[in-house]
Amino acid sequence: MATSWAEHEVKALLREAGIPVPRGVLSLDEAGSLTPPLVLKAYGPSLVHKSDSGAVALGLDLPDISGAAADMRTRLGERVAGFLVEEQVPPGVELIVGLVRDPSFGPLLLAGLGGVFTEALRDTAIRLCPITESDARAMLASLRGSRILYGWRGGDPVDVDAVVKLLMTIGGPGGLWERLSLGEFELNPVIASPSGVVAVDARYLPAPMPSGQGDPGPLVDFSALFEPRRVAVVGASATRPNFGNMFLEFYKTTGIPLVAVHPSAREIDGVPAVPSLKDADVDYALVAVPAERCADVVRQAGGVPYVQVMSGGFAEAGNPQLEAELLAAARESGTRLLGPNCMGVYCPRGRQTFIGGGLGPAGTIALVSQSGGLAGEVVKVGERRGLAFSRVATVGNSVDVTPAELVSWLSDDPATQAIGLYLEDPRDGRALFSAISGSRVPVVLLVGGRTSQGQRAAASHTGGLVSDARVWEALAAQAGAALVTSQDDLIGILHYCQSHASRPAPEEGGVLVVGPSGGASVLAADVFSRAGVELAALPDAALDDLRALGLGVGSSLANPLEVPVGPRGRPDLVRETVTGIVRRQPYGDVVAHVNVQSFFTYGTSAEPLLEYARRLSRAQDALETRITLVARNAECAPAGVVDEVRAIVSGIPVYTSMEAAAVAVAAGRRLLGGNDGAA
Known part of the structure; x- marks a missing residue:
């Protein structure tokens, strides 16, 4: 990771962007040009948290500067690379404003009560960049301590418009988030008062800028995934029934044209068999063989639009090399890959299924799930309660076909009026955010493992305050999705949407x-x-x-x-x-x-x-x-x-x-x- 910028360098960047900062100088000899009281700050590569290190002295008069600097050098030694002397800003409401790059969702903006209250109260709000002005105002209004901003117990209200302008300058369209190689970026505290805002402290820790995130890519036609002409099952046994045989039985009940792939058998369980996937002439192939054999099967899939790998044992089991080999095989054969580690597709109108018990009625509710088991529960319980599904796709590890791609396509699918999602790792959260934001139909989102990762170890408060749960909450708020905490609520809201999406009210x-x-x-x-x-x-x-x-x-x-x-x-x-x-x-x-x-x-x-x-x-x-x-x-x-x-x-x-x-x-x-x- 790159070395953090010195505070005065960050403040020069802020000043250029139009963000107010205190007047300051880098030479002790020039401190006479400033108006006391003054603040002395030591800076250096290892002085990340200056207050904790004793690298800040407040309320100084001009004669105090030299002595305070000498004392800091004695205590901090070679950690001190230089000093910054600034005019001390009058007290006001202390805020924190920061940026951090999430590995999946990209740049995030955080705002909340700052100073010593940042860790004590953790009263902050998060949004994905870029934000709108309404996002900025909603962030401030959502704070538990927001009344402090608008006047509390006789106190003067701060200039909220100035705070909103600051948030937009950092996290809005064309803001600093687009120009910084995040890392972490933090202003803490920002002093807000009736006369405006001043960024009193600033920290910037660059990191290499990742590429390729945020664009779901050209829209793929997934019609053949959900409504294939013919289906192949690879991995059914002629002698010992296994998962492949189970899927053959499921498909036989739907009546879809079906073929088995087996190196020697001519038929399996009454289904005709061919020796290789390249001989199958199908739109969709289900692969249920051990993980180490899957890539060889997929290499034979030239001409098959979609291959679904049910098998597990890839990255989720500590074998990322098998997953990389599988993806390379799909690229080589020109097929799109669903999974691995997923159950497949359910679509009553397309006679697609991964569930026993026959097909339910064709309807208007779509579901994309990273868990095949949970998807089966939602389908069966949902149908019992009156739901009818248009398209259901389980995506497992999402090594190729992603939730974002499916949401983008389903949003324009005439058969779909609402989309449910169950996700654990979206693969590309920025693209998912774009897809949900652009959806023409309601999206209901259930996320697993929201509390598992916890807080990141970070150099700034901003990084430490960003958790998985809060990012999903921000995505839902900005994209207009409903974020739920249970399978029951996922089904319940989808049922409401199915019943009322087309009803005049x-x-x-x-x-x-x-x-x-x-x-x-x-x-x-x-x-x-x-x-x-x-x-x-x-x-x-x-x-x-x-x-x-x-x-x-x-x-x-x-x-x-x-x-x-x-x-x-x-x-x-x-x-x-x-x-x-x-x-x-x-x-x-x-x-x-x-x-x-x-x-x-x-x-x-x-x-x-x-x-x-x-x-x-x-x-x-x-x-x-x-x-x-x-x-x-x-x-x-x-x-x-x-x-x-x-x-x-x-x-x-x-x-x-x-x-x-x-x-x-x-x-x-x-x-x-x-x-x-x-x-």
């Missing part, structure tokens, strides 16, 4: 919650508040209508609205209630909840619940609002009843907890619009 409209039980309604208000969704008051004009329906007796008319729903209730009451409210005031979302348990504790049949579902489905067909159903306590229903409810309200997402519904509605409103009141 008012651009400005809040969330209305209706259902039985005062206690459940109170808890619902808390749940939606934690999800960042504000439940607006009911329109005054609708109150008389609600009383005419018999509501408000013994309870207040408020949002959440208590509506008696149960085996002895009127099944059409919720539809009438919602219709009466939304004709007085538009609502973007209506969350209807029922206590499933009550239908079987106070009733003897599922029919009242099913009839309620029918009436709710009619309301969704008639109203320009997005309806969500929460079937609380669903485990109390006999087997199959909730599945019947889902089938009846097929255009309405169904959740079994208020928490899951709140997460889906909050994220869905941000992704599809109508996010008033959402965080």
Whole structure:
């Protein structure tokens, strides 16, 4: 790594960029040109953290300078290469602003409370460069201590516009991030006051500038990956069933034209066989042979557009040389490689599968996953809950085909209305950021291992404060994706998008919650508040209508609205209630909840619940609002009843907890619009 720049060199760069810095001189003899109080700083290659090393003296008068310099030389010896004398900046709010290059995501901008508070409070925000002015303001507003900037307990507000200009000068289009070979770059502290900002301390540690990141490359047509004319399976055994044989059976159930590749057999499990992949005449080949043999197989794939290597044992198992050999083989044969260490592709309309049990319905939800096992769970659990998939690709180690490429293509795929992602190592995070930012459809992102790497060992506070989790949070915030923490929420938000992506809804409209039980309604208000969704008051004009329906007796008319729903209730009451409210005031979302348990504790049949579902489905067909159903306590229903409810309200997402519904509605409103009141 290159040697860090001396502070005065960094400040000359800042001054040239228009960033205010203190007046200073490099000669003690010239200190008389400055106005006390003064600051003396020693600099040298090993003096990275000057305050910790005792290389800074504050509040000096001119006669104090020589003595302070002599004392520093005595204590620090040969570490001192020279001295910088500056005018001391009046106190203000101390901030930190820094840049660091992430190995995958490229240049990142960090801003937060600085000085001694940087490590004590760790109150910072991160964004990927380049940022916009709205990004800069959002970074400042997200700080826990942001009220200090805007005036607190009688204090004067700082010049926030000057802080925003500083952030843009460093991390915006054409900013310093484009000119620096990062490394690490840090201003800490920056003194912010009502009159502007001054960068009091500056550090720059260059590093070689990597190349080739950030551009997903020319858009590839992945149609043949998901809808191949014919599929080959390499590795099925004629004598001892293995994974290859399992995939042959999966494919036989879909009816796709199929061929096995085997050096001697003429057929395997009723599937015709050819001796080599070059004889197969297919669009897609699945390879399930030991890792050390995979490269030889792929070299025979000339003319096959896509080869998927299911086998593991590559870089993830400590064998990067096998992975490099595999990629070279793909380049040599001219094929695109999916994997290695992945399960393959699922596409009902293309008869592609890696899962047993047959194909589900063709739909509009796409999924890209670095875990084949998790992708299988999302598909099967999602289909059980009503999801229907357009394209699913597992990419494993992503040595060739990357998540970024797939997202770019899926975004323009007419069959896809939303994309789910499960990632651990995106390979090229900068290209992924570009792909998600440019997506025309909502993207929901689940990331594994966000806490595994922890903080980087770094020379600056900036480097130490950047962690995997925070980078993903920044990417989601800037690119407009929904970042979730569980598989359940991934499925839930995709279900919301599937149900409502094409549904007309008012651009400005809040969330209305209706259902039985005062206690459940109170808890619902808390749940939606934690999800960042504000439940607006009911329109005054609708109150008389609600009383005419018999509501408000013994309870207040408020949002959440208590509506008696149960085996002895009127099944059409919720539809009438919602219709009466939304004709007085538009609502973007209506969350209807029922206590499933009550239908079987106070009733003897599922029919009242099913009839309620029918009436709710009619309301969704008639109203320009997005309806969500929460079937609380669903485990109390006999087997199959909730599945019947889902089938009846097929255009309405169904959740079994208020928490899951709140997460889906909050994220869905941000992704599809109508996010008033959402965080």
